Amino acid sequence: MFNIQQQPGQAEAALLETMGAVPAAEGEAAKKIEGRSPWRLAWERLRHDRAAMISLGIIALIVLVAIFAPVVAAITGHGVYQQFRGPQPPLGLSATDQPVGPGSAFLLGTDDQARDILVRIAYGARISLFVGVVATAVTVFGGLVIGLAAGFFGGWVDSVLARFLDWLLAVPFLLFAISLVSVVQIHPIGPLQPGLPVVIIVLGFFGWAAVGRIVRGQVLSIREKEYIEAARALGAGPWRIMFIDILPNLLAQLIVYTTLLIPVTIVGEASLSFLGVGIQPPTADWGEMISSASGIYLYGSWWYLLFPSLALLITTLAFNIFGDGVRDAFDPRGNLFV
Amino acid sequence: MTRFLVRRTAQGLFVMWLMTVTVFLIFFIGPGPALVARTLAGRQATLAQVAEVAHRLLLDRPWYVQYGHFVWLLLHGNLGYDYYHSQSVNSVIAQAFPITLSLVVGASVLWLAIGLASGIVSAVKTRSIWDRTFTTLALLFYSMPTFVLGFLLILGLYYELSIHHASIFPAPGTWVPLTQNPLQWAHGLILPWFTLALVTAATYTRLTRGSMLDVSGEDFIRTARSKGMSERRVIFRHNLRASLTPVVTQFGLDVGVLIGGAIITESVFSLPGLGYTAVQAINQQDLPVVIGVVIVASAGVIVANVLVDILYAVLDPRVRLH
Numbered sequence: 082m083f084n085i086q087q088q089p090g091q092a093e094a095a096l097l098e099t100m101g102a103v104p105a106a107e108g109e110a111a112k113k114i115e116g117r118s119p120w121r122l123a124w125e126r127l128r129h130d131r132a133a134m135i136s137l138g139i140i141a142l143i144v145l146v147a148i149f150a151p152v153v154a155a156i157t158g159h160g161v162y163q164q165f166r167g168p169q170p171p172l173g174l175s176a177t178d179q180p181v182g183p184g185s186a187f188l189l190g191t192d193d194q195a196r197d198i199l200v201r202i203a204y205g206a207r208i209s210l211f212v213g214v215v216a217t218a219v220t221v222f223g224g225l226v227i228g229l230a231a232g233f234f235g236g237w238v239d240s241v242l243a244r245f246l247d248w249l250l251a252v253p254f255l256l257f258a259i260s261l262v263s264v265v266q267i268h269p270i271g272p273l274q275p276g277l278p279v280v281i282i283v284l285g286f287f288g289w290a291a292v293g294r295i296v297r298g299q300v301l302s303i304r305e306k307e308y309i310e311a312a313r314a315l316g317a318g319p320w321r322i323m324f325i326d327i328l329p330n331l332l333a334q335l336i337v338y339t340t341l342l343i344p345v346t347i348v349g350e351a352s353l354s355f356l357g358v359g360i361q362p363p364t365a366d367w368g369e370m371i372s373s374a375s376g377i378y379l380y381g382s383w384w385y386l387l388f389p390s391l392a393l394l395i396t397t398l399a400f401n402i403f404g405d406g407v408r409d410a411f412d413p414r415g416n417l418f419v
Numbered sequence: 420m421t422r423f424l425v426r427r428t429a430q431g432l433f434v435m436w437l438m439t440v441t442v443f444l445i446f447f448i449g450p451g452p453a454l455v456a457r458t459l460a461g462r463q464a465t466l467a468q469v470a471e472v473a474h475r476l477l478l479d480r481p482w483y484v485q486y487g488h489f490v491w492l493l494l495h496g497n498l499g500y501d502y503y504h505s506q507s508v509n510s511v512i513a514q515a516f517p518i519t520l521s522l523v524v525g526a527s528v529l530w531l532a533i534g535l536a537s538g539i540v541s542a543v544k545t546r547s548i549w550d551r552t553f554t555t556l557a558l559l560f561y562s563m564p565t566f567v568l569g570f571l572l573i574l575g576l577y578y579e580l581s582i583h584h585a586s587i588f589p590a591p592g593t594w595v596p597l598t599q600n601p602l603q604w605a606h607g608l609i610l611p612w613f614t615l616a617l618v619t620a621a622t623y624t625r626l627t628r629g630s631m632l633d634v635s636g637e638d639f640i641r642t643a644r645s646k647g648m649s650e651r652r653v654i655f656r657h658n659l660r661a662s663l664t665p666v667v668t669q670f671g672l673d674v675g676v677l678i679g680g681a682i683i684t685e686s687v688f689s690l691p692g693l694g695y696t697a698v699q700a701i702n703q704q705d706l707p708v709v710i711g712v713v714i715v716a717s718a719g720v721i722v723a724n725v726l727v728d729i730l731y732a733v734l735d736p737r738v739r740l741h
Contacts, residue, residue: 248434248437252434252438252717252720253676253679253680253713253716253717253720254676255682255683255694256679256680256682256694256697256712256713256716257438257441257713259682259697259698259701260442260445260701260709261445263701263702264445264446264448264449264450264451264704265449267449267450267454268448268449268450270448270449344562348564351564352564352565352566352683355566355683355686356682356683356686356698357702358701371566371567371570375566375570375687378570378574378578379573379578383574383578386570386574387571387574390567390570390571393564393567394562394563394564394567397562397563397564398558398559398562400562401558401561401562402558405558
């Protein structure tokens with residue numbers, strides 16, 4: 082074996098750089114040649130994509146609303162759990178005990194419990210974004226670790242991943258998720274705790290295999306590249322090759338996939354809550370609001386159904402448009418990603 | 420071919436077995452047995468009465484004994500009896516399945532037609548106003564949660580029209596069997612069909628467009644054109660046919676999953692299909708019904724996957740099944 086590893090990092094980096102094969106986005110290296118890095122190029126392209134920038138603005142707005150939900154409550158003077166049943170105004174229920182429509186007292190109307198829908202939508206954004214981001218992070222991280230291992234080491238890790246994928250494809254996901262979550266809501270099992278934890282774990286558990294498959298495919302093709310051979314020839318160990326040479330080349334794709342996975346996860350959480358097994362009342366959650374509204378909207382309170390639905394739709398639409406923009410920015414010719 | 424079918428069936432049965440065991444475990448680790456016995460015995464029941472109910476339903480036995488009992492019945496083609504009404508699960512499923520099947524078959528025809536047509540137009544007339552319109556609509560419907568679209572359609576097309584005395588669309592929950600009156604059957608299912616079809620079609624528009632654009636750069640398309648073949652023939656016989664593989668895969672996955680119950684669409688429109696039945700059963704921890712639906716659902720996925728593999732071989736002469 083070669084042994085020129087007194088200064089492993091520098092020697093290898095210098096050699097690879099002269100070969101012109103170093104992936105330009107490696108931590109410090111990226112800063113030195115900032116002007117020309119693919120990251121910079123992608124950002125320039127993204128900045129000139131008007132639809133993506135507008136949707137980024139909308140996402141930022143939703144994030145702000147979520148963070149400052151208590152401020153929304155303070156401005157309106159209506160608490161998230163506060164029920165306006167009278168007798169002093171404002172009244173949150175009509176004379177026939179029905180919710181009150183949009184007006185000056187309640188901008189987006191009230192729900193069946195005489196609570197302010199605007200304030201509850203603001204608080205609901207917290208749950209949607211939190212679950213969307215955390216469950217996606219769990220999914221991507223799990224998929225990355227297992228996909229890297231399967232692609233790099235092959236062998237039994239690879240077989241297990243393949244079998245598990247077959248199994249996941251044959252599982253009626255929603256049916257399974259509902260059974261599991263509904264049981265846990267009454268009877269916690271280990272780390273599966275009622276409320277947010279079980280929703281996040283279930284969404285992550287059913288999502289990681291798809292990420293794992295993509296990462297595995299990429300690793301299989303990257304590990305045959307010349308610069309991996311060069312690193313190996315220089316004596317780099319498997320861990321170094323995996324994290325220093327392969328991982329940075331996966332980042333662009335992971336970022337695109339993560340952006341596009343967030344809206345899917347948000348819809349997943351809302352669906353579970355809509356079916357009554359996710360986030361439980363009285364917590365303010367968009368899916369739960371739509372579910373409660375679905376029981377009474379045909380008696381006239383369309384606003385109770387419409388506004389949480391629009392909040393959910395605008396959020397997923399903004400994330401999808403932004404995700405498409407990010408993908409086009411990294412891959413303008415459209416041949417890297419499926 | 421025979422070997423392929425045998426191997427895939429064996430794999431499918433294994434997956435199905437794994438799922439029934441998992442559902443049994445979830446039930447018995449969870450609050451299931453106690454909850455069912457308490458609910459059935461009623462609020463006033465003494466502990467002894469609860470225990471007696473549990474004993475009668477075999478709920479006081481370990482899960483593997485129950486599982487053995489379940490497998491024994493299953494081998495005789497019997498899925499058991501539901502806990503609450505002692506109705507046979509076979510008949511519960513026989514009632515729910517036609518509803519789900521009607522919903523899925525109608526919707527899948529719609530979404531294939533919408534998705535393929537818009538995808539082909541978008542690919543052939545890239546960057547035209549049609550392409551932009553379809554791509555934007557696809558993005559909108561792709562982002563639309565199924566229940567949001569369903570409720571928006573009910574609000575806009577049923578509720579608004581009804582209060583203005585123009586009831587064109589039936590109330591949610593309308594279900595008339597096909598054999599009874601085909602016209603009313605279709606009329607009752609229009610909104611659920613479009614709900615399921617529009618959210619699903621968006622993926623097909625994107626898939627067809629992307630796949631056809633990829634294939635249009637291939638050599639055999641150039642060859643076909645240079646032979647003087649008509650543009651229509653190039654598009655449909657050469658480009659579309661070679662682009663269909665990912666569409667067929669997606670179609671198999673979608674139909675396979677939905678056959679086991681279009682849970683959300685059925686819930687929005689109160690259609691008592693398999694998905695709706697399953698959600699009710701899960702809420703009551705009615706294990707025999709849940710298991711019954713899980714078996715039908717996984718069988719749906721398995722059959723759909725095998726059919727997709729066979730279709731590959733039909734579409735692409737290079738594919739051999741083994």
